[in-house]
Amino acid sequence: MARTNKKYKRKQQGKTDYKGRLELLKSGKTRLVIRKKNNDLIVQFVNYTNDGDKTISTTNKKDIEKAGWKFHGGNRPAAYLIGLYAGLKSRSKIKEAVLDLGLQPSIKGSRLYAALKGVLDSGIKVPHSKDIIPSEELIKGLNIAAYLKKISSDRAINEKQFSDYLKKGIKSEDFEKHFEEIKNKILVK
Numbered sequence: 001m002a003r004t005n006k007k008y009k010r011k012q013q014g015k016t017d018y019k020g021r022l023e024l025l026k027s028g029k030t031r032l033v034i035r036k037k038n039n040d041l042i043v044q045f046v047n048y049t050n051d052g053d054k055t056i057s058t059t060n061k062k063d064i065e066k067a068g069w070k071f072h073g074g075n076r077p078a079a080y081l082i083g084l085y086a087g088l089k090s091r092s093k094i095k096e097a098v099l100d101l102g103l104q105p106s107i108k109g110s111r112l113y114a115a116l117k118g119v120l121d122s123g124i125k126v127p128h129s130k131d132i133i134p135s136e137e138l139i140k141g142l143n144i145a146a147y148l149k150k151i152s153s154d155r156a157i158n159e160k161q162f163s164d165y166l167k168k169g170i171k172s173e174d175f176e177k178h179f180e181e182i183k184n185k186i187l188v189k
Contacts, residue, residue, distance in 0.1 A: 017102070017103055021100075024098055024100050025048050027098045029096055029097055029098045030045050030046065030047050030056065030094050030096070030097045030098070031045070031046045031047075031048070031097060031098055031099075031100040032044075032045060032097040032098065032099050032100060032116070032119060032124075032126055033045070033046050033100045033102070034083075034099070034100070034101060034104075034112050034115050034116065035102065035104070036074070036079075036104065036111060036112060037074070038074055039061070039072060039073045039074045040060055040061040040073045040074060041060065041061065041073065041074065041078065041079045041082050041111060041112075041115055042058065042059070042060045043058070043059045043060070043082050043083055043086035043115055043118075043119070044056075044057065044058045044059075044086075045057050045086070045090045045093075045094055045097060046100075056090055056093055056094065057086065057089050057090045057093075058086075059082055059083075059085050059086035059089060060073075060082060061073030061078060061082065063082065063085050063086075064078060064081045064082055064085060064182060064186070067081075067085070067182050067185045067186055067189075068181070068182055068185060069081060069178075069182050070168055070170060070178060071141075071144075071170070071175070071178070072164070074111070075111065075141065075144060076110075076111045076114040076134055076138050076139055076141065077114075077139060077140060077141035077144070077175075077179050078111075079111035079112070079114040079115040079118070080114040080115065080117055080118040080139045081118060081179075081182055081183060081186060082115055082118065083114065083115035083116060083117065083118025083119045083121075083122075084118035084119070084121055084122055084183065084186055084187075085118070085186050086115075086118070086119060086122075087118060087119040087120075087121070087122025087123065087124045088122045088186065088187070088189065090124070091122055091123055091124060094124055095124065095125065096124065096125040096126070097119075097124055097125070097126050098126065098127065099116060099126055099127070099128065106132075108131065108132050109132070109133070109134040109135070109138060110134070111134075113128075113132045113133050113134060114133075114134050114138070114139055116128060116132075116133065117133050117134065117139060120133075140175075140176050140179050140180075141175050141176065141179055142175070142176060144175060145172040145173070145175035145176060146172070148171075148172040148175070149172035149173075
């Protein structure tokens with residue numbers, strides 16, 4: 001029995017929206033590709049060529065950890081810092097990009113858009129709607145700090161949900177200060 005390749009295999013697997021990808025490629029601009037994982041976020045700048053996609057740069061949680069980030073890598077503050085770092089790293093090669101979220105759901109104020117805000121703050125232009133960007137309070141993680149403070153009296157929840165923070169000796173009042181410290185380190189680089 002002859003084996004045949006199925007056309008659009010990635011579409012059948014639910015990995016690629018070819019129609020959406022084509023629209024992005026028609027722009028002729030560099031794509032700002034943002035992909036999320038549980039404890040990480042990947043921000044890439046990618047150009048399309050006839051030989052396939054060429055990645056200009058990739059940034060993830062490890063890059064901000066090198067700058068000293070102590071907190072979880074899957075929240076809005078980390079996403080913003082990853083986006084800022086990615087934008088500053090690629091700013092000499094890229095002036096403008098188009099956002100590519102792939103098949104991820106577009107949720108207003110999500111960490112995907114926190115990463116976009118970081119890229120925008122680095123000086124790279126990306127067409128977007130202003131109301132999708134999370135508020136400054138969410139980007140700085142004030143909601144996380146408030147929740148951590150609220151449950152600090154409940155040791156059972158605290159040890160389960162924030163055990164990593166406890167091991168590192170991090171308190172709720174340190175969150176915003178630490179965010180600003182890492183942001184300034186990234187901006188100086």
